[in-house]
Amino acid sequence: MNSVFRIALAGAMTAASLSGVALAQTATKPMVDTTTTTNSTAMDDNVSVVMMSSLEGENNSAKFAEIEALSKSETALAETRSMIEGDANLAAALTAKNVQLENVVHIETAANGGKVVYVK
Known part of the structure; x- marks a missing residue:
């Protein structure tokens, strides 16, 4: 034993x-940090697309009114276009999410550095 x-x-x-x-x-x-070497993984996870139609309703009426006003402002739209043109990773992430860039009306930067993109 x-x-x-x-x-x-x-x-x-x-x-x-x-x-x-x-x-x-x-x-x-x-x-090796693969999120920085692929240039899309991290950015794709940090881009949220919000359709303006989803903001219509009682709970989001103030946000809808704010984004709708920005969508009618030529200055705000020019800023949005400039932001997309200046950030190739953002443009690639939006394209990967099937967002037509001409339909983007506003972009906000979230607290974590990600982007919230509003689309008409």
């Missing part, structure tokens, strides 16, 4: 030492 215990213990120690070597090998590899 004692020899069975020793064999089991030796096997467990061998397995533990092999997994420790594997961990040491993986820990020495450099970490």
Whole structure:
């Protein structure tokens, strides 16, 4: 019985030492942040598209009125177009979400740095 215990213990120690070597090998590899190398993963997750029609109603009437007023302002629309043209990642994320760029009426920057895009 004692020899069975020793064999089991030796096997467990061998397995533990092999997994420790594997961990040491993986820990020495450099970490690569794939969200910054793809240029779309992070930005796509930080772009929210809001249809203006979804803001109509009692709960969102103030926000709808604000965005509707901005959509009629040539200055606000020019700022929005400039923001899209100046940020290739934003334009790519909107295109990936099937947003026609000419229908974007306003863009807000969220607290986390993401963008909230309002579309007519």
